Amino acid sequence: MVLTDKIHSIYYKLEYKDNMNNDLTNVYKKYKGLWVALDSKLNKVLAYGENAKDTFEKAKNKEAVPTLFKVPIENVPYVG
Numbered sequence: 402m403v404l405t406d407k408i409h410s411i412y413y414k415l416e417y418k419d420n421m422n423n424d425l426t427n428v429y430k431k432y433k434g435l436w437v438a439l440d441s442k443l444n445k446v447l448a449y450g451e452n453a454k455d456t457f458e459k460a461k462n463k464e465a466v467p468t469l470f471k472v473p474i475e476n477v478p479y480v481g
Contacts, residue, residue: 428472432446434471436452436453436455448467
């Protein structure tokens with residue numbers, strides 16, 4: 402699996418019902434504009450950084466396949 406696939410895995414994991422109740426408000430407030438690596442249940446921040454590659458490298462020691470995503474700088478509604 403390449404890094405790009407792992408970055409996009411957040412969207413796949415959020416489709417599962419057990420992950421739909423995760424409140425990432427605190428993650429948004431603390432890590433605006435940064436890449437964040439979460440555990441498989443999307444409950445714990447494993448690592449964060451300015452770019453996806455470094456964040457992934459830091460997090461992969463803590464979990465085999467961390468979930469990466471870039472926290473938006475501005476929280477805007479999405480309709481689509």
